[in-house]
Amino acid sequence: LSLDNDRRTIHYPLHMGGRGGPSQGYSAGGPHYKGVRPLSLAGHVGFDSLPDQLVNKSICQGFCFNILCIGETGIGKSTLMDTLFNTNFENFESSHFEPQVKLRAQTYDLHESNVRLRLTVVNTVGFGDQMNKQESYQPVVDYIDRQFESFLQEELKIKRSLHNYHDSRVHACLYFISPSGHSLKSLDLVTMKKLDSKVNIIPVIAKADTISKSELHKFKIKIMSELVSNGVQIYQFPLDDETVAKVNTAMNGHLPFAVVGSTEEVSVGNKMVKARQYPWGVVQVENESHCDFVKLREMLICINMEDLREQTHTHHYELYRRCKLEEMGFQDTDPECKPVSLQQTYEAKRQEFLVELQKREDEMRQMFVQRVKLKESELKEDERELQSRFEQLKRLHADEKSALEEKKRLLDEDQSSFGKRRAAAQLLQAQSLTANGKKDKDRKK
């Protein structure tokens, strides 16, 4: 393996070449790792550019984000995506008569400023349309697992290229709650429960322009308490980073976000804004007192997108991987609970495999031998039969031959007797001729 130079490019970070200036010493703020001593520096070394180096590389590579939208047909999933990402994704209305839930994934390359984003939007089709919705969650779970499996397979390859791998794992799941105003549906609970250990769930109340402010408040409280009492783990905006902890805490209190989507523009004041026009007024999508759309965009895209990706990788994917590996028989410790070296694990697996191989080989051999025996005996039967027929024919032939020979003999006899008679007759004729001749001669005299 070698990295071609033309795939690696370097961007010089902004403060290279001493623009940082001669400086005061910076001292480390307390021990960061146990047993490692902090040192003070006598000047500007320059490794403060490390985050910029990382960022430059990320920009060069491009980003990727995968969203899964679950919700009933017609609830507004595609419209919301269009509104969020300012696009007109190619959508067509789905039918209400799907026999099973399916998933449809579409990938788009978006640009904003110097950032490239490969966005994949996965929508459920036919969710909630069947009479029996017991298995409705299954296709969704299967889809998520397939993406994890795909990544795991890549990780387990001998020659792998993880830095180039197009990550298709689902980073965020928007669950669209119907604006009934009462509570969650049982389908919602069942589905979210199945998904909460596999993906970051962000519940949203769809078509929020059908709920009034007071109803909404009660509705949100009801939903959250139902989720809590049923042990559903939804995604919490992270609080560990002081820079964003405050805004994240505030937003966590507004969950689930009540959203309205619209790609149509209406003129309000002297501006064109995304809105829905009703006889009684205009619902403005980006007006925070009308709905939580802006909050959703802030949280999902502007502040926590990277955290969603990180959680997916370090938490959900690791869980999947651990379960899968345990299923396959890998362990971290042997029966005596001592850490097992990779060598040992492989050796053990190899032995198992060899034994299995041997067993299968023996089985195959057995089966083969049996079949050959069977065929052989069949062929022998046929051979014997042929032989007896042959003998029979030979006998028949011999009989015919002797019969023919008998006939021939008789014929020969006939012939010879005929010959004899003919000779006798000829003799007689000759004698009679000479006798007549003598008589004629005597008369003439």
Next chain:
Amino acid sequence: TFHSTIFQEKQYVGFATLPNQVHRKSVKKGFDFTLMVAGESGMGKSTLVNSLFLTDLYKDRKLLNAEERINQTVEIIKHTVDIEEKGVKLKLTIVDTPGFGDAVNNNECWKPITDYIDQQFEQYFRDESGLNRKNIQDNRVHCCLYFIPPFGHGCMKALHEKVNIIPLIAKADCLTPNEIKKLKDRIREEIDKFGIKVYQFPECDSDEDEEFKQLDKELKECTPFAVIGSNTVVEARGQRVRGRLYPWGIVEVENQSHCDFVKLRNMLIRSHMHDLKDVTCDVHYENYRAQCIQEMTSKLTQDNRMESPIPILSTPDVETEKLIKMKDEELKRMQEMLNKMQQQMHDKDQ
């Protein structure tokens, strides 16, 4: 799936903040870097490291004298320190190799080094393959500053496929600019001739401005860097600088016309540190891992399509195939005999 490219125009979505999010998270997490220095004693390695990181890592060092070094084996000594600058935390590990090239017989002096590098790879491989990967520490060697002995290329070849090598000409203050140039040319020639793969700087991005492109070009033409280090601060030209005071003048470490120290520092720390880690991760480590797996399963691999640590059932082995073939032929023969007999009977019937 459906794939299309859409160009945004004016309306704001917000994912342009992604780089900031990445920046923020990386600062929170902190960074780590492992630097190995290899070269004979007395070449100025420790001084150079102190000069690079503007600190003193070797406070309590004990130097061996000549007779203690006759049968010196190469040791591996790690120093790990936490340093922070403008909020960015770096856990820096310096791996020293005292004894390297010091003994009288230096035939396999590189072995402890390659063993150490392999051990770190193996540890990482084991951690990465485990079930619980929450707190993996990356102790892999990201870069090796190799101090070239004046008489040749030493044993870079033993290391070049395991670690990023940056060759250095040490104590450059005893060479004139001409001598330095000749030495650099000779070393570059030898590196080419012996096929030694030293760390390659990646290409400068085409939309960088001219200043950076020029810098990048100068950097590449200057290798191997000729460096000087100093633990002392002297006064030169009215300023306090790191340097070495001689009767004939003052050698300034950070003066680019005196030596390539600044180029080395800028490259190693300010612009290419992350790339060094990436190359270690994506190339050297991956090569090690692939080799490791293939060795472990070499007896079972029939072809290269095996992709998982659990081998899949491959094609039936050679013995069985032979058997099948034999039986096939026998069957064919019997069939032919049968046909012949049938033909004979048919003829007789006629």
